[in-house]
Amino acid sequence: MLPPAFYLPDGDRFLASALTIGPWDPGQQHAGPPAALLAREVERTGTVPDGQTVRLAVDVLGPVPVGPVRVTGRVLRPGRRVELVEATMEAGGRVAMRATAWRVRTRDSAATASPAPGLPAGPEDGRPAAFSVFSEEVAYHRSLEWREAAGSIAAPGPAAVWTRPLCALVAGEPMTPLQHLLVMTDAASGVSAELDWGQATFANVDLVVALFRQPAGEWLAMDAVTTVGPAGVGQCAADLYDVRGRVGRSVASLFVEPR
Template identity: 80%
Template sequence: MQLPPAYYLPDGPGAFVATALTIGPWDPGLQHAGPPAALLAREVERTGGIDGGQPVRLAFDVLGPVPVGPVRVAARVLRPGRRIELVEATLEAGGRPVVRLTAWRMRVRDSAATAHPPQRLAVGPEDGRPAQFDVFSEEVAYHRSLEWREAGGSITATGPAAAWTRPLCGLVEGEPITPLEHLLVMTDAASGISAALDWSQATFANVDLVVALFRQPAGEWLAMDAVTTLGPGGLGQCAADLYDADGRIGRSVASLFVEPR
């Protein structure tokens, strides 16, 4: 199967065209939120003024559906600083903002002497079970962009689940995908791998995503250990612990709007 080389093709300064690898599970004309999140993080990292700084909290708000097609990104520093800064990035489609990111970045220093021992996922990528999503209507879509290995539960059944992923394409054509970009492409799928409801009976799209990191991700394999909890009023929440091969690196949480199909 011939796949596009990346989620996005460059189309001028700040402009990109989404490929089929961005297609999400709810509508073949709309993007999965993972690639837009990674594209915004790329813009934040290019805009931030702290050389070698690390993002410690990335808060995404999904303002509307993101169509598969042309998009534009822009970023600005809201709160500059030598040690701590706040950067905002916005993704537009059709002339309107559809995803917004605010990211705190901090200067990194050596604190290995006081760091806690790493917490590792019980099942590593080499021992994970090969898996694949079965809920996408298109043959080439988001699920084809990552190699999936189950580390707990099942991503094709309901309930908590853990999975390792490895990227099979770039974020932007002509550039290698970074571990941070890979992490954000993957993490928005936490509510998908830990679905609490049957995909054919309900939708449970997230309206936000917050990723908090105490260490930068590293390496080609990253993992999420996710659980979705449903409330009594048509709302849900997905929380996940995030890992690389060296151990846990942070957590994510997303708010879900749940309704029957």
């Protein structure tokens, strides 16, 4: 049986479950769940009425061990219409990840909204897919249902996938679409991998998500492409979708080296 959530509350901490395990080391978390936990703190810390997160930038300051983590938030730049929120995660006796998020007050501008095209294939048309690179049977890859809309997780090159959560972020709480988006989007470089997982490490050191509309619904998608440069550096970019159409984009910087 799978754990019910990525994290279990434990006083002022959270205990990471096996669903946070990443592909590179069974003792380290995939960056998606911690990024989502930081997004949760941003949502709880922000004070702008009817605020929407329009950009969330996550810095991975070091590996996050599979164990207890503590998350705190603060408003760096308060305002009635625009605010900047910071969330930090402590793990293993240090700050392991940090996020800053711009949030703005929303209003009804539907009359002037730009068209937001969707993916050619919706989640009902997607092919069931699975990652085969995780060493543990219960790990991050089991936390989402994966359906390929274009390309393939199992083959190199660009790919588009739909995902649906199969667990909660924090036990006892529903996972918000923004949290789901962060859980999913950090896997964009794995979905669109250009290198053999067994021959190279291509871990991201950051993740920036920019949104012009908040995601909604249980199914979200990313259409991702990874580019590897000549000096051990890569970049992964993705268009992000819900069933109504595109909601924004993400970009991540990759540290690439032989395994």
